[in-house]
Amino acid sequence: MKGAYWDPIDHARTTQPRAGESFIDTLWWPGLLLLGIGTILIACTVAASAYGNSGLSLTLALIAGAIVTAGTVLITLEHRRVNRVERRWRAEHPDGAPRLRAS
Template structure:
């Protein structure tokens, strides 16, 4: 992919320019990794409950929640960046309006 960091939007081959955005734009990876660690934290939280290690619940719960919130915040911030890049590209190419899907 040419310059996926600078312009991860597919302008020419689809009527859905953000399809596959998470695969093209590698800046999603920190957010996805944070969410994956948060899911592991949920598993650890459930295991701590199962083994009655109640002293681990507050720190594990806070860490898990922080990882999940941070992951979703990173993904949201990156999606907003992609939208800004798309708006700038559309402003620079006024002749190329996005195609609407045919019904």
């Protein structure tokens, strides 16, 4: 999609302009990757606890918590940026919003 960084909202082709926002806008990907890594580390924490290795499970839990928090913060910041872009576009194009057909 052309200009996905500058304007990830699909204004013309859909009545749901944010459908697929996390895949169209590639700036979400680092946050999604961190959430995936954090989920794997949470599973490793559970496994370490099951084997009775409390030192390793505490370390993994702290690292997983930090990584999941960082991923969540990145996704939240990018979503706020997309909201700002959409508000700016709507201010510049007051009649440009897609409309649903009346049946």
